[in-house]
Amino acid sequence: MRIRRRGAAVLVALISVLACAPTDEPPPRSAAGRHTGAPGIGDPDFPQDGNGGYDVAHYSLTVDYTPATKRLTGLTKIRAKATQDLSSFNLDLTGLDVAKVSVDGSPARFSRKDGELTVTPAARLDAGSPFTAEISYSGSPTPAKDTANLGTYGFIPTADGAFVASEPNGSKTWFPSNDHPADKATFDFTVTVPAGLTVVANGEQSASPSTAGGRTTYRWSERHPMATYLATATIGKFEVRQGRSPGGIPTYAAVDPKFKTGLDRVYNVSGEITDYWSTVFGAYPFSSTGAIVDDYSAGYALENQTKPLYGGFDPDEGIIAHELAHQWFGDSLTIKRWKDLWLNEGFATYAEWLWSEHRGKKTADTIFKDFYNRGAKDPMWSYPPGRAKPGDLFNESVYTRGGMALHALRKAVGDPTFFKLLKTWTAEHRYGNVTTRQFVDLSERLSGKDLDPLFDAWLFQPRRPTLA
Ligand code: ARG
Ligand code: ZN
Numbered sequence: 001m002r003i004r005r006r007g008a009a010v011l012v013a014l015i016s017v018l019a020c021a022p023t024d025e026p027p028p029r030s031a032a033g034r035h036t037g038a039p040g041i042g043d044p045d046f047p048q049d050g051n052g053g054y055d056v057a058h059y060s061l062t063v064d065y066t067p068a069t070k071r072l073t074g075l076t077k078i079r080a081k082a083t084q085d086l087s088s089f090n091l092d093l094t095g096l097d098v099a100k101v102s103v104d105g106s107p108a109r110f111s112r113k114d115g116e117l118t119v120t121p122a123a124r125l126d127a128g129s130p131f132t133a134e135i136s137y138s139g140s141p142t143p144a145k146d147t148a149n150l151g152t153y154g155f156i157p158t159a160d161g162a163f164v165a166s167e168p169n170g171s172k173t174w175f176p177s178n179d180h181p182a183d184k185a186t187f188d189f190t191v192t193v194p195a196g197l198t199v200v201a202n203g204e205q206s207a208s209p210s211t212a213g214g215r216t217t218y219r220w221s222e223r224h225p226m227a228t229y230l231a232t233a234t235i236g237k238f239e240v241r242q243g244r245s246p247g248g249i250p251t252y253a254a255v256d257p258k259f260k261t262g263l264d265r266v267y268n269v270s271g272e273i274t275d276y277w278s279t280v281f282g283a284y285p286f287s288s289t290g291a292i293v294d295d296y297s298a299g300y301a302l303e304n305q306t307k308p309l310y311g312g313f314d315p316d317e318g319i320i321a322h323e324l325a326h327q328w329f330g331d332s333l334t335i336k337r338w339k340d341l342w343l344n345e346g347f348a349t350y351a352e353w354l355w356s357e358h359r360g361k362k363t364a365d366t367i368f369k370d371f372y373n374r375g376a377k378d379p380m381w382s383y384p385p386g387r388a389k390p391g392d393l394f395n396e397s398v399y400t401r402g403g404m405a406l407h408a409l410r411k412a413v414g415d416p417t418f419f420k421l422l423k424t425w426t427a428e429h430r431y432g433n434v435t436t437r438q439f440v441d442l443s444e445r446l447s448g449k450d451l452d453p454l455f456d457a458w459l460f461q462p463r464r465p466t467l468a
Contacts, residue, residue, distance in 0.1 A: 035124060037089030039116050041180040043337050045390035048115055049169050050180025051090040054131075056080045058185050059228075061175050064192040064215075065235060070157045072096070073138040076175045079130065086125040091117045092172035092179035096139035103133050117176055135176045144170045148391045151299055160256075161197055161235030163296040165309050168338060168393060171228035181334045182433055184225035191233045192217040198238040200254045200292050202231060202305045222305060224286055225431045227334045230305040234292050239263050245271030247278065250288035252307070256295035262314040266291045269317055270308075273324045276358065277351070281325070282423040285332035285430055289324065291315070300394075303348070305331045317359070318352045325351030328426045336433040341388040342459065343434060346402020353403060368407040371400055376464045386436055386459025405458035412454055412468065413447040421446050 041050025060077040074096075082089075094115045101110045103121035111118050117135070125131050141155040141162075154170025156163045164174065172179045189201040195216045203222030210217050220233070238254040241263055245251050251274070253267035274289040286306045298311025301319055303326030310319070329347035353364035362370075374380075383389075383397035385405065410418040425442055440455050457465035 035085045035087035037084070037086050039090045039118075041178065041182050043180060043182070045338050046169065046180070049092065050178050050183055051092065051116075053084045053086050053089050054080045054082050054125075054178070056178050056183050056185040057130075058187070059175070059177065059231075060188045060190075061231075061233070062190045063174070063233060065162060066194060067157065067159070067161050067197070067235070068194075070140045071138070072141050072155070072174065074136070074175060076135045076137075076177070078133045078135075078177075080133065080178075081130050082125040082127055084127045086121075086127075088118055088120040089125075091119065091133075091135070091176040092169070093117045093135075093137070093176040094144070094172050095142040096137045096174075098135060098137045098176075100136040101133065104131050108133075115172055137176065141174050143173055149394055153298075156296060156298070158236060158294065158296045160237045160295075161193070162233075163236075163294045163298060163309070163311060164232040164234045165298060165300075165302040165304065165311065166231065167229040167302055169229065171231055174233075175231075177228045179228045181227040181229060181338075182336050184227050184334060184431070184433070186224065187222045187226055187231055189220040189233050190217060191220075191235070193235050196237070197235055198240065198254060199233055199235050200238065200252070200307060201233040202226060202307055203286075204250065204252075204288050204306075222286075224305070224332075226305045226331070230303065230331055232292070232302075232304040232307060232309060234294060234307075234309060236294060238292075241267045243267075245275050245289065247271075247275035249274050249278075249284055252288060252290040253293075254291070255293040258295045259293045259314050262293065266293060266315065266320070269320050270324065273317070273321050273355065274327070276355075277321075277324055277328065280354065280419065280422065281328040282426045284327070285426075286327060289327070291320070291323075303327065303330055303344075317355065321355035322348045322352050332431055333426060333429045333434045334432070336435055338390065338393060339388050340386075340434070340436045341393060342385045342398050342402035342405070343436060343439060345394070345399045346385060346405055349399045349403035350406040353407070364407055364410075368404055371404060372464075372467070378464075381464040382462045384460045384462055386455070401458070405455070408454060408458050408465070408468075409443060409451070412451065413443070413449065417447050 037053025040047045058079040062075040064073040101108045106122045109120040143152050143154040143156040145152050154173030171177045191199040195211050195214050199218035201220035206221040207219040239260045240254045242252045251271040255263045270291045278284045288306050290307050293310045301310045303323045308323035325348045330344035353367045357363045380397040380401045385397045385402040388398050443451050
């Protein structure tokens with residue numbers, strides 16, 4: 001009796017292992033009947049990123065950090081909804097020790113493997129039902145260091161605090177999450193640091209900082225949906241200026257003392273450009289704008305929602321225009337899969353050219369021609385920007401040739417249709433997730449033209465397109 005039962009159990013286990021055998025398209029969903037949430041959200045290029053089986057609505061992050069010891073203590077509360085029956089589900093988290101997990105207020109079992117935290121609630125979660133999860137954790141965050149071209153990202157300890165920039169998948173270095181842009185959520189931040197330091201997170205401060213026992217707690221809240229990679233709680237010594245842009249948008253700029261002579265300029269230019277983009281791309285999607293300039297040479301800037309972060313340099317107008325354009329293209333409208341990254345970077349690059357044109361410098365057309373004239377052997381022509389490669393996500397082609405694709409589109413449909421298209425695109429998908437196919441369809445709908453050949457040549461062919 002015993003032996004036979006065990007035999008049956010082994011057989012069942014074997015069948016379920018076979019049913020889950022990997023295919024080339026990793027299955028986003030678990031096999032029917034097993035009720036385990038998938039360890040990936042279904043992005044074939046990043047199979048472990050994000051998770052399946054639930055959808056996060058809100059993250060409430062409580063973090064305590066001490067730069068001198070690099071020690072972080074965290075409590076993450078998640079409000080989510082099960083999208084299938086779940087006997088267990090995963091969160092993404094790397095390094096750091098998990099002390100306790102509870103689901104709907106009851107202790108839950110958990111295990112760790114690679115970047116996955118698997119949570120087994122005491123009671124099964126039913127498809128469609130809301131639930132809460134709380135994770136207590138601590139340790140010394142280790143930023144992600146990519147072997148390819150991503151550099152260092154995530155929670156990066158600095159001399160006076162931390163530089164927090166997580167694109168594409170570095171949120172898991174500092175809080176447990178569904179770390180993929182396809183699952184956006186609102187955020188609250190409660191961050192405690194040694195008195196004298198400033199914490200700058202997304203959105204607006206929901207309370208004044210309070211100091212007790214030599215430590216100060218900052219509270220920030222981002223009330224609009226946000227991708228996990230855009231979440232920041234950058235910590236350090238900062239000079240701060242706040243107020244409103246000329247157009248009335250609340251503006252908050254923080255610069256490391258090393259860049260304090262640039263504070264007024266960064267503050268003013270950020271407000272002015274946010275106002276200008278609101279006239280070109282449609283109403284600003286968020287409740288405030290701003291900038292953070294930290295003394296950490298990341299080698300890049302990141303469009304953190306409402307608070308672009310500049311890594312170790314005084315940003316010029318071009319890059320401020322770029323990061324603020326991302327507030328529409330990337331932050332409000334967020335890609336569903338990383339392969340469509342040109343929808344962020346091509347648009348933000350094209351915005352730099354529009355800004356140059358607006359300022360009476362080189363026109364977008366001149367900049368386009370300069371790049372075109374680099375010649376047919378330039379490496380960007382062999383890299384189709386409409387298909388960003390996981391090992392080379394931020395290739396120059398995704399930026400420059402992506403921007404050129406938009407200029408080719410502008411010339412094909414004419415200025416009135418092109419600029420109407422930009423506003424329609426941002427309005428129809430505000431706070432949502434988008435794909436390249438949706439942009440091509442909208443372009444065709446508004447222009448009444450067959451644009452497949454144009455997009456195919458500019459986005460998907462490994463050669464320099466011919467000019468119309
Ligand atoms: N999205 C950023 C920008 O274009 C670049 C982020 C680069 N991220 C990285 N891990 N290297 O401004
Ligand atoms: Zn960019």
